[in-house]
Each structure stands twice: as structure tokens, then as C-alpha cells.
Amino acid sequence: MSELINKKIGEKGCCDIIEIKGLNKWYGDFHALKEIDLNVKEGEIIVVCGPSGSGKSTLIRCVNFLEKFQEGSILVDGTELTDDVKKIRQVRSEVSMVFQHFNLFPHLSIIDNLTLAPIWVHNETKQESREKALKLLDRVGIKDQAEKYPNQLSGGQQQRVAIARALCTSPKIMLFDEPTSALDPEMISEVLDVMIELAKEGITMLCVTHEMGFAKKVADRVIFMDEGQVIEQNTPEKFFENPESERLQLFLDQILTQ
């Protein structure tokens, strides 16, 4: 089976863009992440799932250092994450994140939300960042809302803006932290459609989600976490049809019978 995984991965780039080794994290006494080892190839689409409190969000938030960790190492595109502010900003300028609750800046118009980081972090001119932003808004289907403010849009529209904002800095890696969990049911598909489009374009994606349809459709690898550890990882076909561990079987039974 590992051959199968490697074969699948082999189709994507040659090199690991994220290397996580021996990662341990504690909140106080609570051991949130236990000895995580995970390598992600360039262009790979990874879906992380697991019950709530399993550490999946914590894991991807370590990748852009929104969470500090106590042991282990994370290399992102060759830069090791340490307390060094310069290195952290270097990594963050290449990694974009989409949050569960969108976290758009409510005091800025949609277009200003998109151009903030390009102008201030990537030193682009107002003109070029604006052009790029409008293209991206067009791509996620909300170009005509550019001058509105986030609170004037629906949840689905806000999350599509958040994805466009994340793309506006031309990141190498996209992190998705439960991007559809806060949405009304009828708005989930409009966000997933954008994400599927994105996955086809070869950007590296690390995605925490319970949308198993999305995982089956585009994931190269699905990871199951529980109690702060990686329990099982596999290609989506094997993952859903032949789950090996008992806990994954139980988890899949629970979410698929919903």
C-alpha cells in the first residue's frame, strides 16, 4: 500500500515543501500534539479529519506559527520555524490561511481586505495589487461586491472573499481551518467549488474539514487524527473503503450515517 501512496505522491512535485518532525505541543499539562511526523510534497492536497479536540486545527496552525510548539521541528520551504520573528514572517508570507470564521477585517472594504497584505508585506503598488485582487474576486464570483464591507455579505460570500484574500499574496501553501463549518448548509457548496477549482491548479493545500465529498474528489492523501496523534493516513480510496484502524471505522460510521 505504501507503494500506492508513493506512486500517487510521485505524480506531484519531487520535494517536500513542509517537513514536520517529532512535533509535540502542550496546552499547560494537556498534551495536544504527540510526536507528529508529516511531510507534504509540493502541490499535494492533504485533508486532515478527526473528532473535535483531536488536534487537527492545532497541527495546521503550527505550520504558520499561530501556535507555538515545545518540541520538534517544522521546515516550511526550507525555512525552519523558530522564535525568530524574521523567519516567522518569511514563512507567513508564503503560507496563507483561511479560517473557520472568515476573520475578514470588518473596517476595510472587500478590495482593501485583499490588497492589505500585498501592499504592506509584499511591497506591491496599490495599482498592481488592486488589479490582481479584482481578478481574484472575479474568479470567486464576487467582483461586483468589491467596494462593499464584509458584514454586508452572506457567510458564503465572506468565505469566498477570505479565500481570494489568501490567494492575493500568491502563496505556495494554503491552509484551510474548517472553512465550511460555520456556513449555512446551502452555502457550503459555493465555497467547496472554489476550493476544488483551486486544488486542480496545483497549489499545496493542507485542509482540515469534515467534507468527505471534497476529500474523495481532490485529496491526494487523507489523514485521520485522534487524541493528538496521526492514527492513519492513506489515499482517499483506501481511506474510505478500507479503513484499517478501529477508531477510523467508528469515526467514518458516525459521520457518514449522519
Add this chain to the structure above:
Amino acid sequence: MAIYSLKETKQPPQSQTKAILWLKDNLFSSALNVLLTFVALYILYLLLPPILNWTIFDANFDMTADNQSCGREGACWSFINANLKMFIYGFYPQEELWRVNTMFGLIAVLIAFGSLIKNSQYRAHYIIGSFLIYPVVAFILLHGGLGLEVVETDKWGGLTLTVVVAAVGIVASFPLGILFALGRQSEMRVVKFISVVYIEFVRGVPLITILFMASVVLPLFFSAGMDFDKLLRALIGITLFQTAYIAEVIRGGLQAIPRGQYEAADAAGLSFMQKTTLVILPQALKISIPNIVGSFISLFKDTTLLLIIGLFDMLAIVGAATSNSNWLGRETEGYVFVAMVIWVILYSMSHYSKRLEVRFSTEHK
């Protein structure tokens, strides 16, 4: 099972007599409400006639009347007219009054000119430039220098002094308050400690104490020859005091910003300064507008305490004017006049704050 067709959208029902409906809803909706309405009407009946009689119907509006010919039944408004210059300028020399007028006039000119600038970037530059240059110009105009005769600060008084002290207090305490609010949230222990100690110390002491300390205790630490200007000491005291309150108000705003905003700014790669000035502060200040303005309003009122250290603000001028033997016993007119002037100024401030809130609103409209 049944299928329902979509209903038409209709206008809400209109009643013909809106005024009567309003009265019924607001004044006579229940037995208690009816009772309260009549109690309120009775109180108005008791209070309004004497007030109106004194200020208008029995009052003497003859601006040439002196204290004797004015009569005692109603207000003698010629008192205000005769002392108007003192109310506005204090004891500022007569022949130099144009300097105070120019200072106030310049504000109007600056605001009028600023409203003509449409480009938001030029406008920001203009505002920042004005804030840097205007205080210097105003100081030279008021105090003298550069060929203008020096007018010592103990000659300043009245509305001029009130406005100068309030304006300096507001303009200086706002940026300092932001710094201390951020300092109190800082992860750097020393900065946080200093901020907390400062804020809690100043908030734990009445303004009068600080004014006394600034005007009486502070000079003890300096050698005899060094004489600090009294007004300057008062300004420093008021600014220090106001800074602590503004800092707490803004901290309240900062705490209302969800964690997700910090995370989104971090994840985008913004530096601490960029995150603070571009994402966090604009939102925190917007939330804090009503409280910031409220704090400025109480600062404006607090300027009346300057009397205690021997500075004559507009309220203190009432005492000074009525101690003149020509105008004995006209305190009431003076206090009513000052109260009205202060009310107009403070009401404008609070009205302006409401307009700011509407302007910065990004919610559904």
C-alpha cells in the same frame, strides 16, 4: 399534504392619525404611564413659569442698563454684555485681543479648507500637518514672541483658557492614552508593569490632587530660580490625568476585538506595528468613540477646577465679574450664561461623536 403559492409583498398598514397613535403609545399606554405623564406635566407646570419669567418675561434686555436701573425681578442681561470680553478673553490686554480672535479664526479656516480637499491621502497629510503646525502658531499668537508682545499666562482666562486647556488636554492625551493602552496589553513585562502602575495610580487619585501636586508640590523639587509656568504645570497635570482615562477606554476597545482579527493579521505576515495600526487600532478606536468623547466631555468640565490653583476659566470669571462693585449680586445671570455656553459646546461634541459613529459604520445600511 398541500402546496402553497407565494404570498404577495404588501405595505405595512398605515394609520391616518399618527400623532394620536404616538401619544397613545408613548404617553398613555398603561395606567402607570398615564400617571407618570400627569406627574411630569405637573412638575413642568411648577418649574417652567418661574424660569421663563426670570429669563425672558421679567428680564431686562436693555443692554445699556446698569446694575441699579436693571431691576431685581428678572435677569439683567446687560451684565453679560458689559462683561462679555472678560468671559471670552479673561484679563487678556484689550489691544491684543485680535491675537485670540485670529487663533480661533484660524481653526475655522483650517476646517473649512480641509473640507474642500477630496483626495483622502492629501487630506490625511493636511490633517497631520495641521496638528503639528497649528499648536505652534497658536502658542506664538497667544503667548507672544516673534515681534508680538509677550502676554503672561496669568492674564489668560475665560472661554479662551477653557478651550486652550481642554484642547491641549485632548490632543496630548489621545496619543499617550493609545500608547498606555497598548502598553497594558503588551507581552513585555516591564512595559506592562509601568503602564499598569501609571494608570492605576492616576485613576486612584482625584484630579484636584494632581493639580495641587503639579502646582504646589512639583516646584519644591526644582531649585528656587527655576520657575515653571503655572498654566504649563496645570496642562501637564491635566494631560497626565486624562491619559490614564483614555488609556482605559481604549483598552476596553482593544479587548472587544476578536482573537481572529489578530490571527488573520498574523497569518497574513503583517508585523506587530502593521497589525496594530492597520487592523487592531482602527477597529478598537471605532468601538471606543462614544467613550472617548464622553471622557473628553468630562475633561472639558474638569477645566473649571483650574480655579483652585488660581487660573480663571470661564466659570471663575463669574466670581471675578461680580466682585466688581458695579455688578454686585448678578452671579445667577453669570452662571446661567456660562452653563448655556458650556452646554452648547458639549452638546456639539456629543452630537459630533454620533455623526462619527455613523460615518465609520460598516454594518448593513
